[in-house]
Amino acid sequence: MKKLQFLNSFLIIGILFAVSSCETVYIPDPIDPRLPKYTEDGNAVGGALVNDSLWRSEYFKLLFYKRREPFLRYKTTTDSLSIEFHGTIGESYRTISFGLKGYGIKSLQQMTKLNTRIINFDGVNNVATIYRIVVEPCPTTAKGQIFFRSVKFDPENNSLTLSGTFGFNYDDPLCGKIAVNYGRFDYIVHNFYQ
């Protein structure tokens, strides 16, 4: 019984340490303090202005588990990379999603191919959208870009520091006029899905 208690304590301490070691560092932008400052330190933050309302990265919290990184996935069927930033506008969850086709990125390490690259959205191969899960299937024909200003892989920790900016807009009869401006992100990413 005592042994079990000891193991439980050890587990809790370990989980607490794991959670606290990747805390969000929110440094306000000195020009527009609603947004996070642009950094390249893996501060686990993202932000943008969506029709002048603040969208801020917000990840799922489940007891001790807090996911603080974007969702990266390679889809073999379409040879495309999907990057999803989960967040909120006020109390409402919104996901900003990008689809990039033909870059041959199938692992975390290969993400460094995007370092310093600006990718323009064409609505076919490279797409962007913002949506509420299930509720609004908004179009992916946005005009704009994503800039991977700094993508650094750390082989020791098998992690990626992903920092950059984005902006896009579209006009759709269902979703209305959407302008996503001054987007920025700075994360340490550990997971890559296929």
Add this chain to the structure above:
Amino acid sequence: MRKHTLLFLLLFAGISSSAFAQLYVFSGVHKSYVRNEVLTNASPIYSWHVGVGVNAYRNPNFKKMAINTEFTLIQKGYNQHLGNEKFEFRFTYLTLQPTIEYKAFPFLCVKGGVNLAFLLETNKTEGKQTYEIIDFGLVGSLGFFENKRISFYTQVVYGVSPMLKYYNIDAMGNFNGKIKDLKNTCFMVGLRFNINEKASIFK
């Protein structure tokens, strides 16, 4: 570091205790804001400052002139209103301000010089990584009745070095060089208390 502090204190005490110097303390309020071309809806703040100074009469041939040095603890900053939110930016500085003082009238002294400010803290996370540690400005000041034990002053500090060096990022996320902006401006008023029994060096 300790040796330098001790040396400085001895020098300061030496000057202030001499027959040709006046040690004083002062405190007051000020209006502070930043001149800039990048902030939206920024407004001034009103805050406090406190300090110690010494003015020393140097040359018997120029009896109306003195050298003045002040150390001030001052809070500067601004507010910004975006949407329904108010954001407060506060910067606490320790300033060194050497000036030349001229007695224009029996009741009025005019000062001019430089203001070198060292950022001690801000109310923003990692503020010292975002804002410049050293802030340089020009200063002009009027002292009224400095020959009295308690006198009144008004002062303007006009910052000339930018507080902020940051990326110029447009709405789409392009980086268009760097922003070098936000210059402190401060209008100060306050009371000065001469420590030495003798009144002013100008008396």
